[in-house]
Amino acid sequence: MTIYLMCFFLFVMGLYCLIAKKHLIKKIIGIAILDYAVNLFLILIGYKSGGIPPVLFEGMNKQTFSQQSVDPLPQALVLTSIVISLGVLIMMVSIALRLYEKYKTFDTSEISRLRG
Amino acid sequence: MLVFYTLLAIMILGSIVAIETRNLLSSVISVGIVGFTLSILFLMLGAPDLAITQVVVEILALVILIRATISVDNTAIEKHRDTFAMVSSLVFVGLFLVFASYAFLEMHAFGESLMRTSQHYLDNGLAETGASNIVTSIILDYRAYDTLGEATVLFVSVLGATVIMRRIGRKRGVNL
Structure with missing residues:
Protein backbone atom coordinates (compact mmCIF):
# COMPACT_ATOMS: atom_id res chain seq x y z
CA MET A 1 0.00 0.00 0.00
CA THR A 2 2.77 2.47 0.95
CA ILE A 3 4.74 1.64 -2.16
CA TYR A 4 1.64 2.20 -4.31
CA LEU A 5 1.20 5.60 -2.67
CA MET A 6 4.85 6.54 -3.31
CA CYS A 7 4.50 5.55 -6.95
CA PHE A 8 1.31 7.58 -7.17
CA PHE A 9 3.11 10.54 -5.60
CA LEU A 10 5.58 10.37 -8.50
CA PHE A 11 2.61 10.39 -10.91
CA VAL A 12 1.09 13.40 -9.16
CA MET A 13 4.38 15.30 -9.37
CA GLY A 14 4.50 14.75 -13.10
CA LEU A 15 0.91 16.00 -13.32
CA TYR A 16 1.77 19.10 -11.27
CA CYS A 17 4.72 19.85 -13.55
CA LEU A 18 2.45 19.48 -16.57
CA ILE A 19 -0.17 21.88 -15.18
CA ALA A 20 1.77 24.56 -13.33
CA LYS A 21 4.96 25.06 -15.34
CA LYS A 22 5.02 27.45 -18.27
CA HIS A 23 8.17 26.28 -20.01
CA LEU A 24 7.58 23.84 -22.88
CA ILE A 25 10.60 21.64 -22.12
CA LYS A 26 9.48 21.49 -18.47
CA LYS A 27 6.07 20.27 -19.63
CA ILE A 28 7.74 17.55 -21.72
CA ILE A 29 9.78 16.53 -18.66
CA GLY A 30 6.53 16.31 -16.67
CA ILE A 31 5.02 13.96 -19.25
CA ALA A 32 8.16 11.80 -19.10
CA ILE A 33 7.92 11.51 -15.29
CA LEU A 34 4.22 10.63 -15.63
CA ASP A 35 5.17 7.85 -18.06
CA TYR A 36 7.72 6.41 -15.64
CA ALA A 37 5.19 6.39 -12.80
CA VAL A 38 2.49 4.58 -14.80
CA ASN A 39 4.90 1.93 -16.10
CA LEU A 40 6.28 1.37 -12.61
CA PHE A 41 2.77 1.04 -11.15
CA LEU A 42 1.80 -1.70 -13.62
CA ILE A 43 4.97 -3.65 -12.80
CA LEU A 44 4.39 -3.22 -9.04
CA ILE A 45 0.91 -4.73 -9.39
CA GLY A 46 2.35 -7.83 -11.04
CA TYR A 47 5.08 -8.40 -8.46
CA LYS A 48 5.01 -11.44 -6.21
CA SER A 49 7.10 -11.40 -3.03
CA GLY A 50 10.19 -13.52 -3.50
CA GLY A 51 9.42 -13.72 -7.19
CA ILE A 52 11.83 -14.77 -9.93
CA PRO A 53 11.95 -13.38 -13.49
CA PRO A 54 9.65 -15.24 -15.94
CA VAL A 55 12.54 -16.89 -17.79
CA LEU A 56 12.96 -20.68 -17.82
CA PHE A 57 16.52 -21.98 -17.55
CA GLU A 58 17.72 -25.49 -18.17
CA GLY A 59 17.25 -27.81 -15.22
CA MET A 60 14.62 -25.61 -13.59
CA ASN A 61 11.61 -27.32 -12.06
CA LYS A 62 8.51 -26.44 -14.10
CA GLN A 63 6.15 -26.62 -11.13
CA THR A 64 8.07 -24.29 -8.83
CA PHE A 65 8.68 -21.94 -11.76
CA SER A 66 4.99 -21.42 -12.42
CA GLN A 67 4.39 -21.00 -8.69
CA GLN A 68 7.18 -18.46 -8.08
CA SER A 69 7.45 -16.41 -11.23
CA VAL A 70 6.23 -12.82 -11.33
CA ASP A 71 3.37 -11.82 -13.63
CA PRO A 72 4.66 -11.76 -17.24
CA LEU A 73 1.62 -10.08 -18.82
CA PRO A 74 2.16 -6.49 -17.51
CA GLN A 75 5.83 -6.79 -18.44
CA ALA A 76 4.93 -7.55 -22.06
CA LEU A 77 2.50 -4.64 -22.24
CA VAL A 78 4.82 -2.16 -20.46
CA LEU A 79 7.56 -3.08 -22.95
CA THR A 80 5.28 -1.71 -25.67
CA SER A 81 4.44 1.34 -23.58
CA ILE A 82 8.11 2.29 -22.98
CA VAL A 83 8.93 2.24 -26.69
CA ILE A 84 5.80 4.23 -27.58
CA SER A 85 6.64 6.84 -24.94
CA LEU A 86 9.97 7.36 -26.73
CA GLY A 87 8.10 8.00 -29.99
CA VAL A 88 5.79 10.48 -28.28
CA LEU A 89 8.80 12.25 -26.74
CA ILE A 90 10.48 12.62 -30.15
CA MET A 91 7.30 14.09 -31.58
CA MET A 92 6.85 16.57 -28.69
CA VAL A 93 10.46 17.76 -28.80
CA SER A 94 10.33 18.36 -32.55
CA ILE A 95 7.10 20.37 -32.22
CA ALA A 96 8.64 22.39 -29.36
CA LEU A 97 11.74 23.16 -31.46
CA ARG A 98 9.54 24.30 -34.35
CA LEU A 99 7.59 26.58 -31.99
CA TYR A 100 10.89 28.01 -30.73
CA GLU A 101 11.98 28.72 -34.30
CA LYS A 102 8.77 30.63 -35.00
CA TYR A 103 8.31 32.56 -31.73
CA LYS A 104 11.89 32.64 -30.31
CA THR A 105 10.64 31.54 -26.90
CA PHE A 106 9.58 28.42 -25.00
CA ASP A 107 7.19 30.24 -22.67
CA THR A 108 3.61 29.14 -23.39
CA SER A 109 2.01 32.40 -22.16
CA GLU A 110 4.32 34.36 -24.47
CA ILE A 111 3.45 32.06 -27.37
CA SER A 112 -0.29 32.56 -26.91
CA ARG A 113 0.23 36.33 -26.64
CA LEU A 114 2.33 36.63 -29.79
CA ARG A 115 -0.25 35.14 -32.16
CA GLY A 116 -0.62 36.60 -35.62
CA MET B 1 11.61 -4.91 0.46
CA LEU B 2 13.64 -1.96 1.73
CA VAL B 3 15.50 -1.64 -1.56
CA PHE B 4 12.25 -0.83 -3.39
CA TYR B 5 11.45 2.00 -0.99
CA THR B 6 15.01 3.38 -1.24
CA LEU B 7 15.01 3.37 -5.04
CA LEU B 8 11.55 4.94 -5.18
CA ALA B 9 12.70 7.65 -2.77
CA ILE B 10 15.67 8.36 -5.07
CA MET B 11 13.26 8.61 -8.00
CA ILE B 12 11.01 11.05 -6.13
CA LEU B 13 13.98 13.22 -5.09
CA GLY B 14 15.31 13.26 -8.65
CA SER B 15 11.94 14.30 -10.04
CA ILE B 16 11.61 17.09 -7.44
CA VAL B 17 14.98 18.44 -8.57
CA ALA B 18 13.97 18.03 -12.22
CA ILE B 19 10.75 19.96 -11.73
CA GLU B 20 11.95 22.77 -9.46
CA THR B 21 15.46 23.64 -10.65
CA ARG B 22 15.93 26.77 -12.75
CA ASN B 23 18.68 25.54 -15.04
CA LEU B 24 17.21 23.57 -17.92
CA LEU B 25 20.24 21.34 -18.53
CA SER B 26 20.42 20.14 -14.91
CA SER B 27 16.69 19.49 -15.09
CA VAL B 28 17.21 17.17 -18.08
CA ILE B 29 20.08 15.39 -16.29
CA SER B 30 17.82 14.84 -13.25
CA VAL B 31 15.25 13.18 -15.53
CA GLY B 32 18.11 10.88 -16.55
CA ILE B 33 18.65 10.01 -12.87
CA VAL B 34 14.95 9.11 -12.52
CA GLY B 35 14.99 6.94 -15.65
CA PHE B 36 18.13 4.98 -14.81
CA THR B 37 16.94 4.39 -11.25
CA LEU B 38 13.69 3.10 -12.74
CA SER B 39 15.66 0.59 -14.81
CA ILE B 40 17.45 -0.67 -11.66
CA LEU B 41 14.05 -0.97 -9.97
CA PHE B 42 12.73 -3.01 -12.91
CA LEU B 43 15.70 -5.33 -12.52
CA MET B 44 14.93 -5.77 -8.79
CA LEU B 45 11.24 -6.42 -9.54
CA GLY B 46 12.06 -9.37 -11.78
CA ALA B 47 11.76 -7.74 -15.19
CA PRO B 48 15.17 -7.91 -16.93
CA ASP B 49 13.72 -7.29 -20.42
CA LEU B 50 12.19 -4.05 -19.22
CA ALA B 51 15.43 -2.97 -17.57
CA ILE B 52 17.35 -3.39 -20.85
CA THR B 53 14.68 -1.55 -22.85
CA GLN B 54 14.48 1.24 -20.29
CA VAL B 55 18.25 1.84 -20.42
CA VAL B 56 18.25 2.05 -24.24
CA VAL B 57 15.17 4.30 -24.37
CA GLU B 58 16.54 6.51 -21.58
CA ILE B 59 19.83 7.09 -23.42
CA LEU B 60 17.97 8.04 -26.62
CA ALA B 61 15.57 10.32 -24.74
CA LEU B 62 18.44 12.07 -22.95
CA VAL B 63 20.26 12.66 -26.25
CA ILE B 64 17.11 14.14 -27.79
CA LEU B 65 16.29 16.33 -24.78
CA ILE B 66 19.87 17.64 -24.48
CA ARG B 67 19.81 18.44 -28.20
CA ALA B 68 16.59 20.38 -27.62
CA THR B 69 18.03 22.36 -24.70
CA ILE B 70 21.57 23.00 -25.99
CA SER B 71 20.61 24.28 -29.43
CA VAL B 72 18.65 27.20 -27.97
CA ASP B 73 20.14 30.13 -26.13
CA ASN B 74 18.00 30.63 -23.04
CA THR B 75 18.83 27.58 -20.94
CA ALA B 76 17.88 29.42 -17.76
CA ILE B 77 14.23 30.05 -17.06
CA GLU B 78 12.92 33.52 -16.29
CA LYS B 79 11.97 34.58 -12.81
CA HIS B 80 8.26 35.25 -12.82
CA ARG B 81 5.92 32.59 -11.49
CA ASP B 82 2.17 32.38 -11.67
CA THR B 83 1.20 31.94 -8.02
CA PHE B 84 -2.50 31.33 -8.68
CA ALA B 85 -1.84 28.48 -11.13
CA MET B 86 0.66 26.93 -8.73
CA VAL B 87 -1.64 27.04 -5.69
CA SER B 88 -4.73 25.84 -7.56
CA SER B 89 -2.90 22.94 -9.17
CA LEU B 90 -1.39 21.98 -5.80
CA VAL B 91 -4.89 21.90 -4.25
CA PHE B 92 -6.18 19.81 -7.16
CA VAL B 93 -3.25 17.43 -6.91
CA GLY B 94 -3.76 17.02 -3.15
CA LEU B 95 -7.43 16.14 -3.63
CA PHE B 96 -6.42 13.65 -6.32
CA LEU B 97 -3.95 12.02 -3.91
CA VAL B 98 -6.60 11.67 -1.17
CA PHE B 99 -9.14 9.98 -3.45
CA ALA B 100 -6.47 7.71 -4.91
CA SER B 101 -5.47 6.54 -1.45
CA TYR B 102 -9.10 5.45 -0.88
CA ALA B 103 -8.89 3.51 -4.15
CA PHE B 104 -5.65 1.83 -3.08
CA LEU B 105 -7.33 0.53 0.08
CA GLU B 106 -9.50 -1.71 -2.11
CA MET B 107 -6.59 -3.19 -4.05
CA HIS B 108 -4.74 -6.39 -3.26
CA ALA B 109 -1.63 -5.95 -1.12
CA PHE B 110 1.82 -5.48 -2.62
CA GLY B 111 3.50 -8.83 -3.32
CA GLU B 112 0.32 -10.87 -3.85
CA SER B 113 -0.23 -10.86 -7.57
CA LEU B 114 -3.61 -12.16 -8.77
CA MET B 115 -2.34 -13.88 -11.97
CA ARG B 116 -5.73 -14.85 -13.38
CA THR B 117 -4.80 -14.65 -17.06
CA SER B 118 -1.09 -15.11 -16.97
CA GLN B 119 -1.11 -18.37 -15.02
CA HIS B 120 -2.05 -20.04 -18.28
CA TYR B 121 0.92 -18.42 -20.01
CA LEU B 122 3.28 -19.54 -17.25
CA ASP B 123 1.95 -23.11 -17.29
CA ASN B 124 1.75 -23.70 -21.02
CA GLY B 125 4.02 -21.05 -22.57
CA LEU B 126 6.99 -23.30 -23.16
CA ALA B 127 4.90 -26.16 -24.59
CA GLU B 128 2.75 -23.99 -26.85
CA THR B 129 5.30 -21.52 -28.25
CA GLY B 130 8.71 -23.06 -27.57
CA ALA B 131 10.08 -19.85 -26.04
CA SER B 132 11.80 -20.21 -22.68
CA ASN B 133 11.34 -16.51 -21.95
CA ALA B 151 5.83 -0.92 -34.64
CA THR B 152 3.20 1.05 -36.57
CA VAL B 153 2.99 3.73 -33.86
CA LEU B 154 6.78 4.04 -33.73
CA PHE B 155 7.00 4.35 -37.51
CA VAL B 156 4.25 6.99 -37.62
CA SER B 157 5.88 9.04 -34.85
CA VAL B 158 9.28 9.00 -36.57
CA LEU B 159 7.60 9.95 -39.85
CA GLY B 160 5.75 12.79 -38.12
CA ALA B 161 8.93 14.10 -36.48
CA THR B 162 10.73 14.01 -39.83
CA VAL B 163 7.93 15.93 -41.53
CA ILE B 164 7.82 18.53 -38.73
CA MET B 165 11.57 19.07 -38.60
CA ARG B 166 12.46 19.14 -42.32
CA ARG B 167 13.74 22.38 -43.79
CA ILE B 168 12.57 22.14 -47.39
CA GLY B 169 8.82 22.28 -47.89
CA ARG B 170 6.58 23.03 -50.79
CA LYS B 171 5.32 26.64 -50.91
CA ARG B 172 1.58 27.05 -50.59
CA GLY B 173 -0.20 27.73 -53.89
CA VAL B 174 2.68 26.68 -56.10
CA ASN B 175 1.99 23.78 -58.45
CA LEU B 176 4.93 21.53 -59.14
Missing part, protein backbone atom coordinates in the same frame (compact mmCIF):
# COMPACT_ATOMS: atom_id res chain seq x y z
CA ILE B 134 7.63 -16.13 -21.20
CA VAL B 135 7.62 -12.36 -21.88
CA THR B 136 8.98 -13.02 -25.37
CA SER B 137 6.38 -15.70 -25.94
CA ILE B 138 3.64 -13.21 -25.01
CA ILE B 139 4.82 -10.27 -27.12
CA LEU B 140 5.75 -12.32 -30.18
CA ASP B 141 3.14 -15.09 -30.13
CA TYR B 142 0.08 -14.68 -27.89
CA ARG B 143 -0.22 -10.93 -28.43
CA ALA B 144 1.68 -10.44 -31.66
CA TYR B 145 -0.83 -7.93 -33.06
CA ASP B 146 -0.03 -5.66 -30.13
CA THR B 147 3.63 -5.64 -31.19
CA LEU B 148 2.62 -4.98 -34.78
CA GLY B 149 0.63 -1.97 -33.59
CA GLU B 150 3.62 -0.80 -31.55
Whole structure:
Protein backbone atom coordinates (compact mmCIF):
# COMPACT_ATOMS: atom_id res chain seq x y z
CA MET A 1 0.00 0.00 0.00
CA THR A 2 2.77 2.47 0.95
CA ILE A 3 4.74 1.64 -2.16
CA TYR A 4 1.64 2.20 -4.31
CA LEU A 5 1.20 5.60 -2.67
CA MET A 6 4.85 6.54 -3.31
CA CYS A 7 4.50 5.55 -6.95
CA PHE A 8 1.31 7.58 -7.17
CA PHE A 9 3.11 10.54 -5.60
CA LEU A 10 5.58 10.37 -8.50
CA PHE A 11 2.61 10.39 -10.91
CA VAL A 12 1.09 13.40 -9.16
CA MET A 13 4.38 15.30 -9.37
CA GLY A 14 4.50 14.75 -13.10
CA LEU A 15 0.91 16.00 -13.32
CA TYR A 16 1.77 19.10 -11.27
CA CYS A 17 4.72 19.85 -13.55
CA LEU A 18 2.45 19.48 -16.57
CA ILE A 19 -0.17 21.88 -15.18
CA ALA A 20 1.77 24.56 -13.33
CA LYS A 21 4.96 25.06 -15.34
CA LYS A 22 5.02 27.45 -18.27
CA HIS A 23 8.17 26.28 -20.01
CA LEU A 24 7.58 23.84 -22.88
CA ILE A 25 10.60 21.64 -22.12
CA LYS A 26 9.48 21.49 -18.47
CA LYS A 27 6.07 20.27 -19.63
CA ILE A 28 7.74 17.55 -21.72
CA ILE A 29 9.78 16.53 -18.66
CA GLY A 30 6.53 16.31 -16.67
CA ILE A 31 5.02 13.96 -19.25
CA ALA A 32 8.16 11.80 -19.10
CA ILE A 33 7.92 11.51 -15.29
CA LEU A 34 4.22 10.63 -15.63
CA ASP A 35 5.17 7.85 -18.06
CA TYR A 36 7.72 6.41 -15.64
CA ALA A 37 5.19 6.39 -12.80
CA VAL A 38 2.49 4.58 -14.80
CA ASN A 39 4.90 1.93 -16.10
CA LEU A 40 6.28 1.37 -12.61
CA PHE A 41 2.77 1.04 -11.15
CA LEU A 42 1.80 -1.70 -13.62
CA ILE A 43 4.97 -3.65 -12.80
CA LEU A 44 4.39 -3.22 -9.04
CA ILE A 45 0.91 -4.73 -9.39
CA GLY A 46 2.35 -7.83 -11.04
CA TYR A 47 5.08 -8.40 -8.46
CA LYS A 48 5.01 -11.44 -6.21
CA SER A 49 7.10 -11.40 -3.03
CA GLY A 50 10.19 -13.52 -3.50
CA GLY A 51 9.42 -13.72 -7.19
CA ILE A 52 11.83 -14.77 -9.93
CA PRO A 53 11.95 -13.38 -13.49
CA PRO A 54 9.65 -15.24 -15.94
CA VAL A 55 12.54 -16.89 -17.79
CA LEU A 56 12.96 -20.68 -17.82
CA PHE A 57 16.52 -21.98 -17.55
CA GLU A 58 17.72 -25.49 -18.17
CA GLY A 59 17.25 -27.81 -15.22
CA MET A 60 14.62 -25.61 -13.59
CA ASN A 61 11.61 -27.32 -12.06
CA LYS A 62 8.51 -26.44 -14.10
CA GLN A 63 6.15 -26.62 -11.13
CA THR A 64 8.07 -24.29 -8.83
CA PHE A 65 8.68 -21.94 -11.76
CA SER A 66 4.99 -21.42 -12.42
CA GLN A 67 4.39 -21.00 -8.69
CA GLN A 68 7.18 -18.46 -8.08
CA SER A 69 7.45 -16.41 -11.23
CA VAL A 70 6.23 -12.82 -11.33
CA ASP A 71 3.37 -11.82 -13.63
CA PRO A 72 4.66 -11.76 -17.24
CA LEU A 73 1.62 -10.08 -18.82
CA PRO A 74 2.16 -6.49 -17.51
CA GLN A 75 5.83 -6.79 -18.44
CA ALA A 76 4.93 -7.55 -22.06
CA LEU A 77 2.50 -4.64 -22.24
CA VAL A 78 4.82 -2.16 -20.46
CA LEU A 79 7.56 -3.08 -22.95
CA THR A 80 5.28 -1.71 -25.67
CA SER A 81 4.44 1.34 -23.58
CA ILE A 82 8.11 2.29 -22.98
CA VAL A 83 8.93 2.24 -26.69
CA ILE A 84 5.80 4.23 -27.58
CA SER A 85 6.64 6.84 -24.94
CA LEU A 86 9.97 7.36 -26.73
CA GLY A 87 8.10 8.00 -29.99
CA VAL A 88 5.79 10.48 -28.28
CA LEU A 89 8.80 12.25 -26.74
CA ILE A 90 10.48 12.62 -30.15
CA MET A 91 7.30 14.09 -31.58
CA MET A 92 6.85 16.57 -28.69
CA VAL A 93 10.46 17.76 -28.80
CA SER A 94 10.33 18.36 -32.55
CA ILE A 95 7.10 20.37 -32.22
CA ALA A 96 8.64 22.39 -29.36
CA LEU A 97 11.74 23.16 -31.46
CA ARG A 98 9.54 24.30 -34.35
CA LEU A 99 7.59 26.58 -31.99
CA TYR A 100 10.89 28.01 -30.73
CA GLU A 101 11.98 28.72 -34.30
CA LYS A 102 8.77 30.63 -35.00
CA TYR A 103 8.31 32.56 -31.73
CA LYS A 104 11.89 32.64 -30.31
CA THR A 105 10.64 31.54 -26.90
CA PHE A 106 9.58 28.42 -25.00
CA ASP A 107 7.19 30.24 -22.67
CA THR A 108 3.61 29.14 -23.39
CA SER A 109 2.01 32.40 -22.16
CA GLU A 110 4.32 34.36 -24.47
CA ILE A 111 3.45 32.06 -27.37
CA SER A 112 -0.29 32.56 -26.91
CA ARG A 113 0.23 36.33 -26.64
CA LEU A 114 2.33 36.63 -29.79
CA ARG A 115 -0.25 35.14 -32.16
CA GLY A 116 -0.62 36.60 -35.62
CA MET B 1 11.61 -4.91 0.46
CA LEU B 2 13.64 -1.96 1.73
CA VAL B 3 15.50 -1.64 -1.56
CA PHE B 4 12.25 -0.83 -3.39
CA TYR B 5 11.45 2.00 -0.99
CA THR B 6 15.01 3.38 -1.24
CA LEU B 7 15.01 3.37 -5.04
CA LEU B 8 11.55 4.94 -5.18
CA ALA B 9 12.70 7.65 -2.77
CA ILE B 10 15.67 8.36 -5.07
CA MET B 11 13.26 8.61 -8.00
CA ILE B 12 11.01 11.05 -6.13
CA LEU B 13 13.98 13.22 -5.09
CA GLY B 14 15.31 13.26 -8.65
CA SER B 15 11.94 14.30 -10.04
CA ILE B 16 11.61 17.09 -7.44
CA VAL B 17 14.98 18.44 -8.57
CA ALA B 18 13.97 18.03 -12.22
CA ILE B 19 10.75 19.96 -11.73
CA GLU B 20 11.95 22.77 -9.46
CA THR B 21 15.46 23.64 -10.65
CA ARG B 22 15.93 26.77 -12.75
CA ASN B 23 18.68 25.54 -15.04
CA LEU B 24 17.21 23.57 -17.92
CA LEU B 25 20.24 21.34 -18.53
CA SER B 26 20.42 20.14 -14.91
CA SER B 27 16.69 19.49 -15.09
CA VAL B 28 17.21 17.17 -18.08
CA ILE B 29 20.08 15.39 -16.29
CA SER B 30 17.82 14.84 -13.25
CA VAL B 31 15.25 13.18 -15.53
CA GLY B 32 18.11 10.88 -16.55
CA ILE B 33 18.65 10.01 -12.87
CA VAL B 34 14.95 9.11 -12.52
CA GLY B 35 14.99 6.94 -15.65
CA PHE B 36 18.13 4.98 -14.81
CA THR B 37 16.94 4.39 -11.25
CA LEU B 38 13.69 3.10 -12.74
CA SER B 39 15.66 0.59 -14.81
CA ILE B 40 17.45 -0.67 -11.66
CA LEU B 41 14.05 -0.97 -9.97
CA PHE B 42 12.73 -3.01 -12.91
CA LEU B 43 15.70 -5.33 -12.52
CA MET B 44 14.93 -5.77 -8.79
CA LEU B 45 11.24 -6.42 -9.54
CA GLY B 46 12.06 -9.37 -11.78
CA ALA B 47 11.76 -7.74 -15.19
CA PRO B 48 15.17 -7.91 -16.93
CA ASP B 49 13.72 -7.29 -20.42
CA LEU B 50 12.19 -4.05 -19.22
CA ALA B 51 15.43 -2.97 -17.57
CA ILE B 52 17.35 -3.39 -20.85
CA THR B 53 14.68 -1.55 -22.85
CA GLN B 54 14.48 1.24 -20.29
CA VAL B 55 18.25 1.84 -20.42
CA VAL B 56 18.25 2.05 -24.24
CA VAL B 57 15.17 4.30 -24.37
CA GLU B 58 16.54 6.51 -21.58
CA ILE B 59 19.83 7.09 -23.42
CA LEU B 60 17.97 8.04 -26.62
CA ALA B 61 15.57 10.32 -24.74
CA LEU B 62 18.44 12.07 -22.95
CA VAL B 63 20.26 12.66 -26.25
CA ILE B 64 17.11 14.14 -27.79
CA LEU B 65 16.29 16.33 -24.78
CA ILE B 66 19.87 17.64 -24.48
CA ARG B 67 19.81 18.44 -28.20
CA ALA B 68 16.59 20.38 -27.62
CA THR B 69 18.03 22.36 -24.70
CA ILE B 70 21.57 23.00 -25.99
CA SER B 71 20.61 24.28 -29.43
CA VAL B 72 18.65 27.20 -27.97
CA ASP B 73 20.14 30.13 -26.13
CA ASN B 74 18.00 30.63 -23.04
CA THR B 75 18.83 27.58 -20.94
CA ALA B 76 17.88 29.42 -17.76
CA ILE B 77 14.23 30.05 -17.06
CA GLU B 78 12.92 33.52 -16.29
CA LYS B 79 11.97 34.58 -12.81
CA HIS B 80 8.26 35.25 -12.82
CA ARG B 81 5.92 32.59 -11.49
CA ASP B 82 2.17 32.38 -11.67
CA THR B 83 1.20 31.94 -8.02
CA PHE B 84 -2.50 31.33 -8.68
CA ALA B 85 -1.84 28.48 -11.13
CA MET B 86 0.66 26.93 -8.73
CA VAL B 87 -1.64 27.04 -5.69
CA SER B 88 -4.73 25.84 -7.56
CA SER B 89 -2.90 22.94 -9.17
CA LEU B 90 -1.39 21.98 -5.80
CA VAL B 91 -4.89 21.90 -4.25
CA PHE B 92 -6.18 19.81 -7.16
CA VAL B 93 -3.25 17.43 -6.91
CA GLY B 94 -3.76 17.02 -3.15
CA LEU B 95 -7.43 16.14 -3.63
CA PHE B 96 -6.42 13.65 -6.32
CA LEU B 97 -3.95 12.02 -3.91
CA VAL B 98 -6.60 11.67 -1.17
CA PHE B 99 -9.14 9.98 -3.45
CA ALA B 100 -6.47 7.71 -4.91
CA SER B 101 -5.47 6.54 -1.45
CA TYR B 102 -9.10 5.45 -0.88
CA ALA B 103 -8.89 3.51 -4.15
CA PHE B 104 -5.65 1.83 -3.08
CA LEU B 105 -7.33 0.53 0.08
CA GLU B 106 -9.50 -1.71 -2.11
CA MET B 107 -6.59 -3.19 -4.05
CA HIS B 108 -4.74 -6.39 -3.26
CA ALA B 109 -1.63 -5.95 -1.12
CA PHE B 110 1.82 -5.48 -2.62
CA GLY B 111 3.50 -8.83 -3.32
CA GLU B 112 0.32 -10.87 -3.85
CA SER B 113 -0.23 -10.86 -7.57
CA LEU B 114 -3.61 -12.16 -8.77
CA MET B 115 -2.34 -13.88 -11.97
CA ARG B 116 -5.73 -14.85 -13.38
CA THR B 117 -4.80 -14.65 -17.06
CA SER B 118 -1.09 -15.11 -16.97
CA GLN B 119 -1.11 -18.37 -15.02
CA HIS B 120 -2.05 -20.04 -18.28
CA TYR B 121 0.92 -18.42 -20.01
CA LEU B 122 3.28 -19.54 -17.25
CA ASP B 123 1.95 -23.11 -17.29
CA ASN B 124 1.75 -23.70 -21.02
CA GLY B 125 4.02 -21.05 -22.57
CA LEU B 126 6.99 -23.30 -23.16
CA ALA B 127 4.90 -26.16 -24.59
CA GLU B 128 2.75 -23.99 -26.85
CA THR B 129 5.30 -21.52 -28.25
CA GLY B 130 8.71 -23.06 -27.57
CA ALA B 131 10.08 -19.85 -26.04
CA SER B 132 11.80 -20.21 -22.68
CA ASN B 133 11.34 -16.51 -21.95
CA ILE B 134 7.63 -16.13 -21.20
CA VAL B 135 7.62 -12.36 -21.88
CA THR B 136 8.98 -13.02 -25.37
CA SER B 137 6.38 -15.70 -25.94
CA ILE B 138 3.64 -13.21 -25.01
CA ILE B 139 4.82 -10.27 -27.12
CA LEU B 140 5.75 -12.32 -30.18
CA ASP B 141 3.14 -15.09 -30.13
CA TYR B 142 0.08 -14.68 -27.89
CA ARG B 143 -0.22 -10.93 -28.43
CA ALA B 144 1.68 -10.44 -31.66
CA TYR B 145 -0.83 -7.93 -33.06
CA ASP B 146 -0.03 -5.66 -30.13
CA THR B 147 3.63 -5.64 -31.19
CA LEU B 148 2.62 -4.98 -34.78
CA GLY B 149 0.63 -1.97 -33.59
CA GLU B 150 3.62 -0.80 -31.55
CA ALA B 151 5.83 -0.92 -34.64
CA THR B 152 3.20 1.05 -36.57
CA VAL B 153 2.99 3.73 -33.86
CA LEU B 154 6.78 4.04 -33.73
CA PHE B 155 7.00 4.35 -37.51
CA VAL B 156 4.25 6.99 -37.62
CA SER B 157 5.88 9.04 -34.85
CA VAL B 158 9.28 9.00 -36.57
CA LEU B 159 7.60 9.95 -39.85
CA GLY B 160 5.75 12.79 -38.12
CA ALA B 161 8.93 14.10 -36.48
CA THR B 162 10.73 14.01 -39.83
CA VAL B 163 7.93 15.93 -41.53
CA ILE B 164 7.82 18.53 -38.73
CA MET B 165 11.57 19.07 -38.60
CA ARG B 166 12.46 19.14 -42.32
CA ARG B 167 13.74 22.38 -43.79
CA ILE B 168 12.57 22.14 -47.39
CA GLY B 169 8.82 22.28 -47.89
CA ARG B 170 6.58 23.03 -50.79
CA LYS B 171 5.32 26.64 -50.91
CA ARG B 172 1.58 27.05 -50.59
CA GLY B 173 -0.20 27.73 -53.89
CA VAL B 174 2.68 26.68 -56.10
CA ASN B 175 1.99 23.78 -58.45
CA LEU B 176 4.93 21.53 -59.14
